[in-house]
């Protein structure tokens with residue numbers, strides 16, 4: 001069954017006759033068009049059209065697997081009215097802005113617009129062989145960049161120096177950076193999303209590096225915390241506790257496992273070390289066309305792991321004024337358990 005066939009089944013279950021796709025990663029997933037932020041797709045029971053503008057005429061004709069209509073709004077909406085008129089048309093409630101919904105209402109007065117969630121995301125949650133190849137390639141590039149740059153992480157260099165070298169290494173290898181690289185040294189380690197700053201890395205510190213590559217639109221995501229000099233006994237205690245939680249959660253990954261239980265396992269271990277209150281985010285998330293996608297590995301998640309999902313396992317502790325530790329692996333859920341895709345070395349402290 002093609003992705004479009006699967007989507008149409010999901011549309012029927014959701015009670016809509018057509019779907020207006022505006023989330024860039026979903027546009028790409030359904031049409032193949034790689035500049036999803038400048039595209040929309042209308043899917044009906046018998047057709048699908050990619051809408052984009054004249055900057056992309058050639059690119060869209062090369063990439064898209066569905067017919068294209070090249071125009072800008074409002075011409076786009078006028079064209080789509082022929083297919084959408086009189087139908088129950090789903091729109092992506094977690095993406096379409098209120099202003100753009102108003103535009104659709106104005107141009108399709110006889111369509112009934114229905115908010116839907118997760119229809120395309122549901123198709124993206126397990127990866128095809130082709131998608132896995134791209135994610136593996138992205139992770140290989142990130143692993144190699146980390147191995148190349150790790151020796152340069154030492155006192156006197158700035159966080160930005162490290163981030164720049166990592167980005168350069170990934171670009172040279174043919175990938176892009178998956179997101180703004182996090183290099184958080186010393187007390188900055190207490191900021192889970194602390195992007196690289198001009199702070200100079202000092203002696204006896206921990207440095208958290210969270211990085212990923214993007215290949216053919218697919219992301220990787222990995223974190224290593226490294227020691228510079230001889231970090232204090234307390235910092236090493238934090239490190240060992242996070243490593244224990246990370247390794248235990250990775251070892252527990254298998255199909256049928258509830259995402260919420262995996263989060264609980266890591267959280268309970270950290271709580272046992274008196275560090276539960278410092279674990280300030282979820283255990284992990286799915287990775288694919290978006291860095292953060294389903295399944296969410298958090299306490300409130302209803303999701304259950306399935307073969308073909310690619311997830312992160314990334315416990316961390318963040319102690320204000322002291323610093324922090326995060327260790328993250330990229331993990332494929334297999335038929336029998338899991339395969340760790342991120343192979344960059346971890347410190348033993």
Ligand SMILES: CSCC[C@H](N)C(=O)N1CCC[C@H]1C(=O)N[C@@H](C)C(=O)O
Pocket residue numbers: 179180192193210221222223281282283284285291292314328
């Ligand atoms: C800017 S993309 C960040 C990538 C990173 N590996 C990551 O996913 N992080 C860093 C710390 C927490 C975690 C995150 O953002 N988790 C989200 C899903 C959450 O809401 O917990």
